[in-house]
Amino acid sequence: MEMALTFNDVTLSPISHQNNLWIRAVELAHALGYAQENSVSRIYRSNSNEFTPDMTQVIEIFDGADSALSTKARIFSLRGCHLVAMFARTPVAKAFRRWVLDVLDKLDAEQHAALSSPTPDDFTSPLSLTPSSVADRKPLRALVGSWAQVSGLPFAACWNQLKAAFQLTSIRDLPQEWIPDALAWVQARIDALPKALPPQPERLPLYRNGAFHLPPANNPAHKPGPQEEALMALWKEWGSRTRELEQLFNSLSRDLDACRGKTFAYAISDLGRHADTAFSTDAMLEGLHASQDTACDLFRQALHSMSRQLLLSLNVAVAMGR
Structure with a gap:
């Protein structure tokens, strides 16, 4: 899928990867107003434990007609771009975050419209995300509690990090389909914690x-x-x-x-x-x-x-x- 996105007169050329749109770190730095192309990569290195594989990856990009020539580049999904902008301190970072959310909403709406289009074989309602219940989120709450205990962070702070990572206003907005990803994200935070030395x-x-x-x-x-x-x-x-x-x-x-x-x-x-x-x-x-x-x-x-x-x-x- 080839398309272009524009933010503040900056044109971004997304890459289609794993059925999603991804932005090169170089283009993301330009959009956020950084003078140096490696600024976004530096933000990632300083906060790498906040990112999941569905937010950023390093892939080989083949440029030009000669497919034998390739370069390795870090790319960010739109969700990953939003998290980078959360750490950015440039004047346009706030506007960029709103813009990314608007793009995500537009893509979700287009996908929903495509799924809703009737076909001769349709006999059920269109696919949709299922709201999670308190019982559905119980394993997630228990794992977040373990994270808070081993990290020494307040339970509420851990919840807020989880909600920010999945762009949720309330944890009640977490769909059932996202719970496995949320569990994996929290477990990754636990695994990244340094092993404590004996206190006494x-x-x-x-x-x-x-x-x-x-x-x-x-x-x-x-x-x-x-x-x-x-x-x-x-x-x-x-x-x-x-x-x-x-x-x-x-x-x-x-x-x-x-x-x-x-x-x-x-x-x-x-x-x-x-x-x-x-x-x-x-x-x-x-x-x-x-x-x-x-x-x-x-x-x-x-x-x-x-x-x-x-x-x-x-x-x-x-x-x-x-």
């Missing part, structure tokens, strides 16, 4: 013979070895030490922002005076903040990895009696 040193588990057990330290007769004592002491102060590192990292990041401000502004001004350049102000700022976000993510991942290593080392020391 005295409850530190020991992995032995295929199962976790409480360490012998809970046994009054147990005498810890020197390595176990040293590791346990480090574990007890691990929380405060990591918080100090996070505070130091955040302080260094703020100092960097303060020191580079005037220099960065001068560099942009100097580029503008001497030559036309692809490095626009928006481009340089976006690249700068993207690298800073990446540094923050890597720093937190490193702290998490070190915590896991300490936990494993302590378990080994207990198991070996060292």
Whole structure:
């Protein structure tokens, strides 16, 4: 199916994929008013746990007459475009969200009209979505409750995220046919949560013979070895030490922002005076903040990895009696 969509004089060329319309990330960035084509991809990477496979995918696109030439590109369904616009902070993002919803309503109406068209073999009413009941939504409510419990989020906040993902004003508007997709979406949120470390040193588990057990330290007769004592002491102060590192990292990041401000502004001004350049102000700022976000993510991942290593080392020391 070939067609064009227009938003604010920006023409979008949807791709027909899996019987739905999808928009290239490059075109979506243009429509949202971003100067850089990778802005939408950066939004996705920062919020990837909010997206489902029916919202965004990476596919091979064959351009030109030579079908052997292809490029990989990220595409977004109209539902995915709406979610990207929820995170966008450009002046046209709000208008774009309304426009996407209007397009979805129009497509739904056209599909409903097509299904309603009588044929010689018609003997039943047109297909339609079935409203869900409280009983239908009971498994979904239970799974959302589990999500709230393991994530530490309020139950209402989890509900609101679910409703936003499926563009629902009320959970009562969720059709029966969408409940399996909603269950899968919530389960994906649960699976994406980081595995929590034991909150208390005295409850530190020991992995032995295929199962976790409480360490012998809970046994009054147990005498810890020197390595176990040293590791346990480090574990007890691990929380405060990591918080100090996070505070130091955040302080260094703020100092960097303060020191580079005037220099960065001068560099942009100097580029503008001497030559036309692809490095626009928006481009340089976006690249700068993207690298800073990446540094923050890597720093937190490193702290998490070190915590896991300490936990494993302590378990080994207990198991070996060292």
